Amino acid sequence: MVTIKDIANRLGIAPSTVSKGLNDANDISPDLKKLVLDTAIEMGYVTKKMKKETHKRLCLFIENMQYEHPQDFGFDIILGFRQAAIRDDWEVHIVPITPILQLREPYDRYMMRNNYHGGFLVGFALRDPWMNQLETTTIPTVLFDNCIRKNPNVAYIGTDSFEGIDIAIEHLIALGHTKIALLNGSPDSMITTDRYNAYVSSMQSHGLPVDESLVAHGHYVEESAKYHTASLIKSGATAILCGNDLLAIGVIKECRRMHVKLPQELSVIGFDNIPAAETISPALTTISQDRVDLGRNSFAALYWLIAKVPISKSLLRPELIVRESTAQVRTSL
C-alpha cells in the first residue's frame, strides 16, 4: 500500500509537506498542493477525504480500450481526468461497458439511478446503443473522439487532427517527400474522416496533388497494414502516414518481412505516441496526443457543461515526436 512517505520520496520533499498538501493546509503553495495531490492519485494513495461520501459524482465509461496498465492507451486518460476532478472534490467511478450492458438500460436512466452528475465516454463506436441516445440526453456528457450534433449537453474532446496531419506532412516535405501515402483506419469513425480531410487539405495547401492510389483504409490494428503496405509502395509512396501507431507498427513489420529498408527506402509516421512507438525498431516518428492532458481537458469540458456552458468541442494541440522512422527521401536513380 502506498504511504505518505512513498509520495514524499517520489517528490523529494518532507512527509510533513505531503501531509499538508493532502490536508489542504494554508501554509504551502497552491502549485505544490496540486502536485502533491496529482502524485498521490497517480500512485494510488487514497485520502480520508476521498473515502468520504460526496454528492458530486461523475462516471467514466470505457469501451474497446485497455486502461489498466501504464502502457495502455486509456490509463493516462483516466489518470488526468481523476487528477483534475479530485481537485474540485468530485468522486469518479470507472465503469467498463459493452454494447450488451448498454442495451439493458437507457443512458439517462442509468445516470440518474446512480446519481451521476455527468459522464465521460471513452472508446465508444458510432454503432453503440447509447450513441443514438446522446442526441437527446439531458445529462452533461463528454465524448472522446466522437461528436454529437446539436445537443448542448454533449461535448467532443480530442486532439486537433488537422494540425497533427499538417505538421507530419510538413516534416515529410522538409525531408524531400512528395509521394506521401495515407494509411487510414476504420471507415465508420469520425476521426478517420477528419484525418482524411486533413490529409487532403494539407497536401493541397502545400501544392501537392492528392493521388487516390496513395490512400488506403484499413482498421486501427496492426494487421491491416498487411493488406496495404505493398500496394502503397507499388503506387510510388516514399512515405506512409498512418491513422494510428498500431497501423504504423504494422507497416514497419510488413516492411521487415518484405526486406524494405526503413527509413532509407520508406518513411513511416504514426499517430498517438503509444509506448510501443518508442520501443519498436526503427523507433516510430509519430504525432503525439498527450493522454493525461486529454483526461484533464475532458474534466474541464464536463465541469463547464454541468455549469450550463454549452461546449461543443475542445481540442488539444498535437506534437510531432521525431524518432528514427523518417528520413530524407532517397533520390531516384
Add this chain to the structure above:
Amino acid sequence: MVTIKDIANRLGIAPSTVSKGLNDANDISPDLKKLVLDTAIEMGYVTKKMKKETHKRLCLFIENMQYEHPQDFGFDIILGFRQAAIRDDWEVHIVPITPILQLREPYDRYMMRNNYHGGFLVGFALRDPWMNQLETTTIPTVLFDNCIRKNPNVAYIGTDSFEGIDIAIEHLIALGHTKIALLNGSPDSMITTDRYNAYVSSMQSHGLPVDESLVAHGHYVEESAKYHTASLIKSGATAILCGNDLLAIGVIKECRRMHVKLPQELSVIGFDNIPAAETISPALTTISQDRVDLGRNSFAALYWLIAKVPISKSLLRPELIVRESTAQVRTSL
C-alpha cells in the same frame, strides 16, 4: 453605489445570505455562492477580497469592439470572463488597445512587465502587430475568433460556425427554400472563411448546388448590404444568410428601401444575436452566440493553458433563434 441589499433584492434572498456568499461561508450551498458572486460582479459590487492585491493577474485586451454598455457586443464577454475568473481569485484588468499601442511594446514584454499570467484578446484583426508575435509567445493567451497555428500557449475560442450555418440552412430548407444566398463579411478573417466553408458543406450535404452568384462578400457592417442585396435577389435568392447581424439588419433596411416585402418575398438570417436583432422590424431570425458563456469558456481555456494543458480550440454550440424574418418560400407563379 451597489450595496449588499441591492444584490439581495435582485435575487430575492436575505442580505445576510448575500454576505455569506460574498464571504465564502460554509453554511450556504456552493451553487448559491456562485450565483451571489456572479450577480455581485454583474451589478458592479466590489468585495474587500476583490480590492486586495493578488499575484494572480489576467489581462483582457479589447479592440474594434464596443463593450461599455449592456447592448454592446463585448459587454457580456467581459462579464462572463470576470465572473469565472473571480471564483478562482484572479484579478482581471480590461485594457482597450489599438495597433499603435501594440507597436510601442512587444506583447510578451508588456505582459511580463505588468505581471500578467495570461491574456485574453478580443476583436483583434489578422493584421494587428501583436498577431504575428502570438506565433511564438510563451504567455498563455486566448484569442476570440482567431486561430494561431502550432503554438501550444495560444488557444482559439469561439462559436461553432459549421453547426450554426448548418442549423440555419436546415431551418430555411424546412421552409421550402433552395436558393439560399450567403452575404459574408470581411474576406481577411478566419471566421469569414469558416462560415463560407460551412455554407458550402451544408448546402452539399443537403443535396443543394452551390451557386457562386448567390455568394457575396462585404464587411461586417450594415452598409455592405447596400452593394449586394439587389444583385443576390436578382440572382434568384429567396433567402439570404448573413455573416453577422449587422449585415442582416443592412439587408432588412435595403429591402425596405426597395419595397421588397419581408419575410414574404425574402427570408433573412443573421449571426450573433445582438440586442438590435430583437428590436428591428421584422425581428431578426439569427444564430445566437451566448457571449456570457463565451467569456466563461475563455477563462476556462486560459486557466488550462496556464496549467500547461495545450488547448488548441474550444468552441461553443450556437443556437437558432427564430423570429419574424424567415418564412415559407413563396411558391413561384
